[in-house]
Amino acid sequence: MHIGYARVSSTKQDVTRQLDALAAAGIASEHIYVDKKSGATRDRPGLHEALRQARPGDVIVVHTLDRLGRTVRDTLNLVHELRERGVGIRTLADPLGIDTSNPDSPMAQLAVIMLALFAEMERTYATERASHARAVAAAHGRHTGRPSVVDPDKLEHALMLRDKGVPMRECQWPLRSAHGRPVDVPAGGQ
Template identity: 40%
Template sequence: MSPNLRKNCRLSLKITADSNRVKVSENLRFHYAHFMKIGLARVSTRDQHPHAQEDALRAAGCDEVFTDHASGVLAKRPGLDKALLMARAGDQIVVTKLDRLGRSLTNLIELSKTLQDRGIDLVVLDQGVDTSTAVGRMFFSILGAIAEFEHALMSERTAEGLAAARARGRTGGRKPKLGARQVEIARKMYDETGDDGKRKYTVAQIAAEFGVTRPTIYRHLSTKDSGGPSSARSAPTPEASGLTH
């Protein structure tokens, strides 16, 4: 190799498979005054063929093309891992569509941030996105704003749902463990006394009767329904009643 040609080369990582494990070996990669383009294809299942994506990526000048066969959000993506391992600052990762890179808006934003931090550009062929340009960078800034808005909207809806559930006598968005009639019976059992003036049923016995825990009984007995409590006695608490069994 001549000295001049050697100046136009740089050491790179060439990824090879060895018994289902990725072995990274140093080799010479020629750049000839341009950075490397790394293509990434993805299909949802193994029954789908990635050939169209791979052909488009090679036609776009990709030096390497990696393919993932993954559909679940949490599924492993060895192709993406290899692409990220090979890519260096100044390189480009190329996909045909945005959904080939990330499987959710949040995932897409996280990946774009990772590439940006490492100085790697992203090119999306079908959408005409190139983060090496100002327009491309603005596109992902807008996506990030949309992701934040979506998260805030979801949090607001969740809070509204919980507030509405509490107004109906429910917590955590779940159905109450005891119905209104059962709560009424539980209160009567709690208020009932024997000939000696002592309570006839303990909270533990009432809980066993309805198949719930003692904290559930305490919570229902301390909550007024639309008709008010069935007894004039103050609502019990584990500490105040002393009935912890």
């Protein structure tokens, strides 16, 4: 049996492309497991269920190898564990096709190692590029990240209250009294 697994790193990302590829490969939707969680951990419900369902002779199919694990070590450990159980892995869109259902194939083993290494390197380089871009923007006085949703006047007023010793829970907006009731603050935060 073929078992599909798809993963994106956050709930904001779309898994449709992976699901479409798995369906096009002939995998029934009831045999496809999905996670919207970082690959930094193996504690992913969809992955656990796919692994639980896999029996000797089955093949776990993923869009690309990096959907299984984030690091070379994690990916290779998972591939090794599955091989010990008689379960193969096949990828659909990697530049080097992977199909470990034949455990004696040295090319499949080499492809797994190379693709896991390339995926980890790309994540490292992407992180470095993003960090550099943030540093350059900050050096030029530009804000990076999400735009602030806090009114600057309200923030200034809350900071002034904090500096006067008002507990942080009372510095929230709308400001609250010690009894938890909202406090009216005149315009300008006075």
